[in-house]
Amino acid sequence: MEQDSVDSGAQIDPLSNPFASLDSLSPDLSSLNDLAMRGAWRSILEKVSRSRSLDLLKQPHHHLTYLSFNVLALSKLRRFADANSELESLQDLDGSDYRYETYPKVYPGRSGSMVPFSLRWIHCIIPIKLGRRNEGLDRLYKLLDLVREKLEERKSNSREESLREWKRRELLVINTIIGDHLIHKEFSVCLDLIRNLLSGDCLGLDAFLLSELGYIQLQIGDLDGAKGSFSQVEGIADKEKSIKLMNLVSRNKALIYLVGKDYVSAVREYEECMERDHTDAVAINNKAICLMYLRDLSDSIKVLENSLERVPTVTLNETLVVNLCSMYELAYVNHAEIKKTLSNWIARVAPDDFDSSCTRI
Amino acid sequence: MSSSQASHSLAFRVMRLCRPTLHVDTPILVDPSDLLVGEDIYDDPVAASHLPRLMGGLKVKPSGDAADLSYRNRFLLNDSTDSMGLSGLLLLPQAFGAIYLGETFCSYVSINNSSNFEVRDIIIKAEIQTERQRILLLDTSKSAVESIRAGGRYDFIVEHDVKELGAHTLVCTALYDDGDGERKYLPQFFKFNVANPLSVRTKVRVVKDTTFLEVCIENHTKSNLYMDQVEFEPAQNCSATKLNADEYHSEKTSTTRETFTPPVLIRSGGGIQNYLYQLKSSSRASDQIKVEGNVLGKLQLTWRTNLGEPGRLQTQQILGAAIVRKEIDLQVVELPTTIILGRSFSVHIELLNLTERELGPFEVSLSPDDLPGERAIMTNGLQKMVLPKVEAFGSRDFHLNLVATKLGVQKITGIRVYECNEGKTYNPLPDMEVFVDLE
Numbered sequence A: 001m002e003q004d005s006v007d008s009g010a011q012i013d014p015l016s017n018p019f020a021s022l023d024s025l026s027p028d029l030s031s032l033n034d035l036a037m038r039g040a041w042r043s044i045l046e047k048v049s050r051s052r053s054l055d056l057l058k059q060p061h062h063h064l065t066y067l068s069f070n071v072l073a074l075s076k077l078r079r080f081a082d083a084n085s086e087l088e089s090l091q092d093l094d095g096s097d098y099r100y101e102t103y104p105k106v107y108p109g110r111s112g113s114m115v116p117f118s119l120r121w122i123h124c125i126i127p128i129k130l131g132r133r134n135e136g137l138d139r140l141y142k143l144l145d146l147v148r149e150k151l152e153e154r155k156s157n158s159r160e161e162s163l164r165e166w167k168r169r170e171l172l173v174i175n176t177i178i179g180d181h182l183i184h185k186e187f188s189v190c191l192d193l194i195r196n197l198l199s200g201d202c203l204g205l206d207a208f209l210l211s212e213l214g215y216i217q218l219q220i221g222d223l224d225g226a227k228g229s230f231s232q233v234e235g236i237a238d239k240e241k242s243i244k245l246m247n248l249v250s251r252n253k254a255l256i257y258l259v260g261k262d263y264v265s266a267v268r269e270y271e272e273c274m275e276r277d278h279t280d281a282v283a284i285n286n287k288a289i290c291l292m293y294l295r296d297l298s299d300s301i302k303v304l305e306n307s308l309e310r311v312p313t314v315t316l317n318e319t320l321v322v323n324l325c326s327m328y329e330l331a332y333v334n335h336a337e338i339k340k341t342l343s344n345w346i347a348r349v350a351p352d353d354f355d356s357s358c359t360r361i
Numbered sequence B: 001m002s003s004s005q006a007s008h009s010l011a012f013r014v015m016r017l018c019r020p021t022l023h024v025d026t027p028i029l030v031d032p033s034d035l036l037v038g039e040d041i042y043d044d045p046v047a048a049s050h051l052p053r054l055m056g057g058l059k060v061k062p063s064g065d066a067a068d069l070s071y072r073n074r075f076l077l078n079d080s081t082d083s084m085g086l087s088g089l090l091l092l093p094q095a096f097g098a099i100y101l102g103e104t105f106c107s108y109v110s111i112n113n114s115s116n117f118e119v120r121d122i123i124i125k126a127e128i129q130t131e132r133q134r135i136l137l138l139d140t141s142k143s144a145v146e147s148i149r150a151g152g153r154y155d156f157i158v159e160h161d162v163k164e165l166g167a168h169t170l171v172c173t174a175l176y177d178d179g180d181g182e183r184k185y186l187p188q189f190f191k192f193n194v195a196n197p198l199s200v201r202t203k204v205r206v207v208k209d210t211t212f213l214e215v216c217i218e219n220h221t222k223s224n225l226y227m228d229q230v231e232f233e234p235a236q237n238c239s240a241t242k243l244n245a246d247e248y249h250s251e252k253t254s255t256t257r258e259t260f261t262p263p264v265l266i267r268s269g270g271g272i273q274n275y276l277y278q279l280k281s282s283s284r285a286s287d288q289i290k291v292e293g294n295v296l297g298k299l300q301l302t303w304r305t306n307l308g309e310p311g312r313l314q315t316q317q318i319l320g321a322a323i324v325r326k327e328i329d330l331q332v333v334e335l336p337t338t339i340i341l342g343r344s345f346s347v348h349i350e351l352l353n354l355t356e357r358e359l360g361p362f363e364v365s366l367s368p369d370d371l372p373g374e375r376a377i378m379t380n381g382l383q384k385m386v387l388p389k390v391e392a393f394g395s396r397d398f399h400l401n402l403v404a405t406k407l408g409v410q411k412i413t414g415i416r417v418y419e420c421n422e423g424k425t426y427n428p429l430p431d432m433e434v435f436v437d438l439e
Helices: A029-037 A041-053 A060-076 A080-088 A117-129 A133-157 A160-183 A187-199 A207-220 A223-239 A243-259 A263-276 A281-293 A297-310 A318-331 A335-349 B045-059 B080-084 B254-259
Strands: B010-016 B104-113 B119-129 B134-139 B145-148 B153-161 B166-177 B183-195 B198-207 B210-219 B225-234 B238-243 B272-281 B295-304 B310-314 B328-334 B345-353 B362-366 B377-379 B384-387 B395-404 B408-412 B415-419 B424-426 B432-437
Touching: A029 A041, A029 A060, A041 A060, A060 A080, A060 A117, A080 A117, A117 A133, A117 A160, A133 A160, A160 A187, A160 B045, A160 B080, A187 A207, A207 A223, A207 A243, A207 B080, A223 A243, A243 A263, A243 A281, A263 A281, A281 A297, A281 A318, A297 A318, A297 B153, A318 A335, A318 B010, A318 B104, B010 B166, B010 B183, B104 B119, B104 B166, B119 B153, B134 B153, B145 B153, B198 B295, B210 B225, B210 B295, B225 B238, B225 B272, B238 B295, B328 B415, B345 B362, B362 B377, B377 B408, B384 B395
Parallel strands: none
Antiparallel strands: B010 B104, B104 B153, B119 B134, B119 B145, B119 B166, B166 B183, B198 B210, B210 B272, B225 B295, B238 B272, B295 B310, B328 B345, B345 B395, B362 B384, B362 B415, B377 B395, B408 B432, B415 B424
């Protein structure tokens, strides 16, 4: 891919447009993306290795893109130590090695960092996954600072697209931070961070964020707080009637019913969700749970088994499988056999990153 | 009836059914713009005009009925909140966990027939046994389960409010006719231990005429406790007001006000929370609490943990400090505003008999000085003033003549009342400060 002098903002020849397709961004990028969509992470590792050895990566940013896919694949396969080594092989991410202006012949007229942002994000996640939580959390907060600096710079330049991307990244980092605090049951920090997001102008009242707030309040036991949050979600959904939002409202209602031990009403809400969207995996899983509490172990197993058969790419997730295996362990004295059947089926159908230890065989 | 271990067609399977949990785990999901291109590429105006379309196209899901055969949900972010990892997926309880006094024990019980034959006429019983008692939870003796087919199941759910500490056993028994027509008896035992979730420490303080009750609650459980209700129920003749520190959320905006009030959440494994109550006697006598046996009342505690799992406890009766009932009291009616050095002045005092019997006669004096040097304020005139008897709940006025021998701020101290009949001495008056001036 040559980059002859390109007039910024001028019309560019569609045949040599560097942004026409994925493959014009980096060699074989569409293939890598496709493999990732299918969860074929082991194939991605092979492809990266081959491309590197065949010296197919000609431009600086190609190496970074391929490295990002490599690190992502290793992380998805839970090989965090290997992912870490790969990251450590990099120079300082903020150094000149990874800036466009360092290579003016390759990227004429372009400046800035060519580091894919997910690389920075994974750099924070890996220590957490390796058990060094404080280090990871520190990195996340530092990344948030970096993102906010970038936002400040761009606010004055009013580069709209760029601004939008960095705002999205700010949300991504804050949400990751909240999630980590949540895992460690540091609830008051979570509530404060969400409060900031809801009252700030970067997001305002977002139905999904309000629902998350409600879930946290339910986890704490603050039922009145959760009801309040969910009713605000309903207010937003009333104005914008999409299936996504209607299902969100129903699932929130179902949780309140469940907390009040009215499992019949909860099941009804989840069934409405499934009718509107048969791929609503949360509704399917949770309906099965409610059937358990209604003493209907047989039907709860059927709901989960059916969903795995009909829409595996949506419902095959570790939590659902753990639930199904718990049900098997209760329903069958000799549950090893039926779990083996399930496990064999998963091995044929599941993506590379599926954690099969969830079957507890 | 045989109950040999090896040859049972039936077996009990048990799963504790406390509330499910909302699964949370940081997912590794990315946005295409964060992976396929450099982070600053959107600063390039050419890129900025072309990339959004390209990236957007990658995020579009196949519509409606078209089967999506990709695992895109395990790769791409849908909403920004996806990265929080709290999807709303529920997870069944994965272990028995800890169980505490005041909670409800709930369990799914399934009787499986793993044999190749039908079993018939099954009488099922489930009970909780503790050191002190047996509580029957289920008994199908009146209407036996007709049959369980080969490979079939009979399920039930039991619930029990846990009111005792220590070892508990869930005893499940089945009496049935097996495939051979033999009547068999299967007992199965599931043990668990009930621990104390909280300790409550109280302190009673009397400040002037008001009684305060300090309560400290310590959380011994493995979860954070959301305190729904911490209410003090006072005994008769008492009223209690909870005193709160100033609320700090005055800076909240109107949007967030309805969203939440700060929850009272006591941290797991040793977190504490303090409460303060002001107690008042509702009888018309003095503010001193005078209650039979000095019982102040008890505390009702209600809390919630994960997904509203409730618990409730009541403390024992809380006793106040040993309060000595006041029998007599002295009240200063009038004290002169200016006191001149060396010049006699008069203090007007009222003596109150707070008992229901006649007391007296009395001798009022200043107690002998145990400090070296001269006392600053002394009696002028007779060292002892005699007062006649005072009837029950009655009072008597008198004037005490004093003189000041030192200048400046001085204390009138040590006014003592001696009850001649019962031989008791009282020092009911606290020190009074006065200013002694020159001419």
